[in-house]
Amino acid sequence: MTRELISPEKRSYHKEYNIVFRFVEDPNSGYSFPCNAQGTVSLETLPPSAVNNYIACCLGDVNGHQVTLVGISEETIAVVENAVIRCDCGQPLELVDWYASECVHCGREYNGGGQLLGRYPVKILEQE
Numbered sequence: 001m002t003r004e005l006i007s008p009e010k011r012s013y014h015k016e017y018n019i020v021f022r023f024v025e026d027p028n029s030g031y032s033f034p035c036n037a038q039g040t041v042s043l044e045t046l047p048p049s050a051v052n053n054y055i056a057c058c059l060g061d062v063n064g065h066q067v068t069l070v071g072i073s074e075e076t077i078a079v080v081e082n083a084v085i086r087c088d089c090g091q092p093l094e095l096v097d098w099y100a101s102e103c104v105h106c107g108r109e110y111n112g113g114g115q116l117l118g119r120y121p122v123k124i125l126e127q128e
Contacts, residue, residue: 003114004086009095012079020070021057030067031057039072085114 019039022030033054035041043051056062057069087093089106098112109117 006084006092009083010081014077016075016077018073020073021067022070024066
């Protein structure tokens with residue numbers, strides 16, 4: 001039997017962008033920095049060492065090695081918000097694993113579809 005569904009699983013997607021620089025001598029190596037779709041880097045969100053590397057890349061030279069701007073990379077990121085059911089003990093339970101999610105209040109385990117699994121912790125067996 002499936003338990004009461006408090007909130008279903010939700011998927012959302014967003015895009016992340018990076019401005020990419022490559023070493024001229026070794027095009028398989030380089031730097032990338034998070035940016036917006038137009039390639040603007042928010043320096044205040046970067047650690048100081050990354051700010052220094054970004055500035056060096058923009059100037060075309062990192063520690064004596066020439067770098068070149070490749071462009072802006074775009075990646076689509078999928079984010080999953082797990083389903084939440086009501087456990088038999090009455091508490092909400094986030095289904096974090098398809099195989100088994102355990103209620104921290106009573107120890108019951110449910111699969112990703114919200115079905116109670118056949119394994120009962122000792123404390124539940126003693127109560128019943």
